[in-house]
Amino acid sequence: MTGSPKFRQAPRPVLLDPTAEGGPATRTRRSRPATLDGLTVGLLDISKPRGDVFLDRVESRFAERGWRVLRFAKPTFAKPAPLDLRQEIAVHCDVVIEALAD
Amino acid sequence: MGAGEAGGSSGLPDGLVAVVKRDCPTCVTVVPVLAELAALGCSVYTQDDPDFPFEGAIDDTGLEVSWALGVETVPTLLRLEGGKESGRVAGWHRGRWEALAGASGLGGGLPDQRPGCGSLTADPEIAALLSLRHRSGTLSARRVELGPLEDELEAMWARGWTDGLPVVPPTEARVLAMLDGTARRPDEVVAVVPPNLVPVTVEKVAINAVMAGCRPEYLPVVLALVEASCTDAFNLHGVLATTFSVGPVAIVNGPAAKAVGINSGVNLLGQGCRANSTIGRALQLVVRNVGGGRPGEVDRATFGNPAKTGLCFAEDEEGSPWEPLAEARGAPAGASAVTVFAGGGVRMVTDQKARTPEALVETFARHVGPGDALLVVSPDHGRLFRDAGWSRSDLASALEALAPRPAAMCNDLLIAYAGGRAGLFSAVMEGWLAGPSGSVPVTVEVRQ
Numbered sequence: 001m002t003g004s005p006k007f008r009q010a011p012r013p014v015l016l017d018p019t020a021e022g023g024p025a026t027r028t029r030r031s032r033p034a035t036l037d038g039l040t041v042g043l044l045d046i047s048k049p050r051g052d053v054f055l056d057r058v059e060s061r062f063a064e065r066g067w068r069v070l071r072f073a074k075p076t077f078a079k080p081a082p083l084d085l086r087q088e089i090a091v092h093c094d095v096v097i098e099a100l101a102d
Numbered sequence: 103m104g105a106g107e108a109g110g111s112s113g114l115p116d117g118l119v120a121v122v123k124r125d126c127p128t129c130v131t132v133v134p135v136l137a138e139l140a141a142l143g144c145s146v147y148t149q150d151d152p153d154f155p156f157e158g159a160i161d162d163t164g165l166e167v168s169w170a171l172g173v174e175t176v177p178t179l180l181r182l183e184g185g186k187e188s189g190r191v192a193g194w195h196r197g198r199w200e201a202l203a204g205a206s207g208l209g210g211g212l213p214d215q216r217p218g219c220g221s222l223t224a225d226p227e228i229a230a231l232l233s234l235r236h237r238s239g240t241l242s243a244r245r246v247e248l249g250p251l252e253d254e255l256e257a258m259w260a261r262g263w264t265d266g267l268p269v270v271p272p273t274e275a276r277v278l279a280m281l282d283g284t285a286r287r288p289d290e291v292v293a294v295v296p297p298n299l300v301p302v303t304v305e306k307v308a309i310n311a312v313m314a315g316c317r318p319e320y321l322p323v324v325l326a327l328v329e330a331s332c333t334d335a336f337n338l339h340g341v342l343a344t345t346f347s348v349g350p351v352a353i354v355n356g357p358a359a360k361a362v363g364i365n366s367g368v369n370l371l372g373q374g375c376r377a378n379s380t381i382g383r384a385l386q387l388v389v390r391n392v393g394g395g396r397p398g399e400v401d402r403a404t405f406g407n408p409a410k411t412g413l414c415f416a417e418d419e420e421g422s423p424w425e426p427l428a429e430a431r432g433a434p435a436g437a438s439a440v441t442v443f444a445g446g447g448v449r450m451v452t453d454q455k456a457r458t459p460e461a462l463v464e465t466f467a468r469h470v471g472p473g474d475a476l477l478v479v480s481p482d483h484g485r486l487f488r489d490a491g492w493s494r495s496d497l498a499s500a501l502e503a504l505a506p507r508p509a510a511m512c513n514d515l516l517i518a519y520a521g522g523r524a525g526l527f528s529a530v531m532e533g534w535l536a537g538p539s540g541s542v543p544v545t546v547e548v549r550q
Contacts (some may be wrong), residue, residue: 013254016272017244018391019261020310022302076539079338 017023033095036067041092045073052101058097114182118144118203120178121168128220129177132194136177137208142205145400149176150223168223169232175218177201191297193218217521230275233333238274240288241305253374258313262298263391264480267385269313270386280308283318284325285550291323293332295393296339297400302328302392307384307426310391312383314412319362320377322548324384326440327352327414331385337541341444341534342395347403348534349410349540351445353474353518354383356438357426359416366416368522371409371448371478371529383412407447415520421481423488430494432547437549443476443516444541445531453483453527459490466528474533476541477501480521483528514543 004057032037041062059069072089075080089096120136122129133155136146140158148154162168175192182188191198193305195215198508200208220223222228248257251399254271260266273460281288281304288305295302304325311324331338331350341348353365354536365375373379389395397406419426451469456462462483470477479487485499496518507513513536521529534541 007143012250013248013252013271014274014276015246015248015254015258016241016274016309017246018306018387020298020306020392021244022393024298024300047197069153076535078344078535078540079337080339 030095036062036065036095039094040068040070040092042072042089042096043068044089044096044098046077046081046099047070048072048077048099054099055097112397114170115145116182117344118142118181119171119178119180120146121149121171121173121221122146122155122159123149123219124220125179125375126176127532128194128216128218130154131212131216132177132209135194135212136209136469137267138205139203140177142203143405144246144273145181147460156205157527165223165232168221169236173221174224175304176221177218178221192527193222193469198211211490227496233278234275236365237278241274241277242303242400243277243288243305243309262379262388262396263313265386265390266410269387270315272299272309272312276312277308278307280312280316280318281305282353283308283321286325292508293329295328295332295388296395297342298394300392300394302332302388306392307388310387311384314377314387315380316384317362317376320381320384322550323354323358323362323364323381323414323438323440325378326546326548327385327442328388330440330544331389332441333542333544335538335542336442336444338389338393338395341541342350342401344491345404345532346446346448346534347405347407347410348444348532349383349407349413350385351409351443351531352385353427353443353476354381354414354416354548355419355426355433355441356548358438359419364414364416366418366520370415370520371413378414380412382409382414386410386412402416410448412447413493417518418481418520421491423482424494424517424519425516426514428545431482433547440548441543441545441546443514443531443543444474445476446533448533449530449532451528451530452526453476453528456486459486459492459497460500462486463500463504464495466530467501469530470501470515471532472505472507472513474516474536474541476516476518476531476532476533477521478529480525481519481523482526484519514536516543 043059044049045055062069070092118139136155140146147167148159149168152161155380178192179199179202180187180190189202189460191202193216200206255268258269286304289303290304292304292307305329307325308321311321316324362377364377378428395401401459409423415425428441429435433439451466453462453465456465497516497517
């Protein structure tokens with residue numbers, strides 16, 4: 001049916017793209033390590049109530065196993081982590097555990 | 103568009119130029135003058151009949167030259183020097199034509215002056231086509247060509263461009279018409295939109311405003327709203343990402359609110375007014391389409407609320423016992439401004455018995471929690487404060503005394519005056535996390 005000249009001549013609507021016309025940069029997640037032996041684990045508190053309770057417990061359990069732990073905290077859970085904090089974690093840690101919610 | 107822009111690149115000759123059409127009695131009247139001027143080297147362009155006014159006239163039935171010169175009336179006589187316009191006369195006027203042509207005794211026997219007719223470029227349908235032809239190059243958005251049998255609304259839905267309601271197809275013609283609503287350049291960056299932190303141009307905002315159903319005159323308000331919402335203080339990323347159910351609520355003050363018809367009266371938080379229904383929606387479509395903020399992705403609201411489709415209203419400044427909200431928040435008196443507040447659903451505050459401000463404030467205090475809030479005081483309730491001479495800050499202080507707000511949180515209580523003339527109700531919208539670590543209301547002036 002669409003081979004009919006009548007249909008071929010139908011106007012093709014042209015719209016303007018309302019989007020950003022590009023996706024945000026995506027990075028593949030680093031593969032999960034087989035063991036934490038010899039690695040540095042960052043514990044990120046997003047400043048939600050009781051996040052520290054969870055992370056304190058994780059830290060003590062990790063310490064029992066001899067894993068190295070560094071603690072970090074976002075100034076507020078309501079905003080993305082500041083760039084400096086993200087870079088500090090990336091420089092010093094091999095893996096990170098984030099306490100997401102209350 | 104003036105000749106200054108068109109000259110040179112359009113290949114127009116230097117010197118005297120006349121633009122005419124046969125379907126214009128004044129042009130017909132001045133044919134002898136045009137012949138005299140042609141003999142002096144004047145280029146005569148004809149808009150409708152290549153044989154008019156005489157053989158040798160230049161065919162401008164495609165209206166390219168008329169458009170480039172910005173001719174609004176025929177006959178028009180112009181002088182171009184080095185691509186720049188140095189003089190122009192619309193209609194026949196012997197003295198002015200003689201001065202421009204450097205000639206004397208033109209059109210002996212003709213009346214001294216005659217008004218002209220409208221240029222064909224000013225015919226509404228032709229003007230729209232010409233505008234599209236000449237200005238589509240100023241738009242830089244990617245063109246999305248649909249299939250000839252593809253349904254536009256379904257195609258936009260399938261591409262994920264809509265909020266679940268139908269959107270208006272953003273054609274070049276509609277977007278150009280939308281851009282006529284502002285003097286700002288299409289490529290000007292308005293803001294950086296969370297969550298993907300994408301710089302958004304006036305053009306992209308205009309495209310989404312078309313889709314939302316806005317009229318061109320709303321665009322300056324939409325631009326101010328986008329600007330206000332994308333500030334660090336308002337924290338749109340957090341407002342979007344939170345599991346709490348807030349969304350941007352726009353309160354518009356100043357002459358712009360009235361000029362574009364934003365409802366401040368009956369059912370202002372409901373349906374039925376195009377400006378109220380579409381201005382906030384345009385922001386939300388910008389967040390969705392440009393910023394990449396979509397429900398189920400970065401938008402994690404547990405419930406959301408119906409107002410997240412878009413919520414915008416105006417303050418009733420004429421009826422208000424107080425100065426405009428924007429002015430109270432630091433905008434210049436009389437300025438048009440948009441205030442954006444991260445608000446949850448609308449809750450009614452009913453009090454049909456209070457006869458004093460003190461009694462009414464007790465009711466308000468039971469509904470305004472310890473966090474941020476937007477309290478919209480209705481005319482029937484506002485009357486009590488006006489009669490008692492209470493200022494906005496008197497009301498805020500009385501509320502504070504009854505429902506103390508934690509000082510450390512730097513809370514914002516916004517008090518606006520709006521609503522239908524009858525009804526002993528006010529309305530309150532709960533805010534989200536208060537203060538700089540959450541979302542702070544932001545007021546931005548509307549620029550035309």
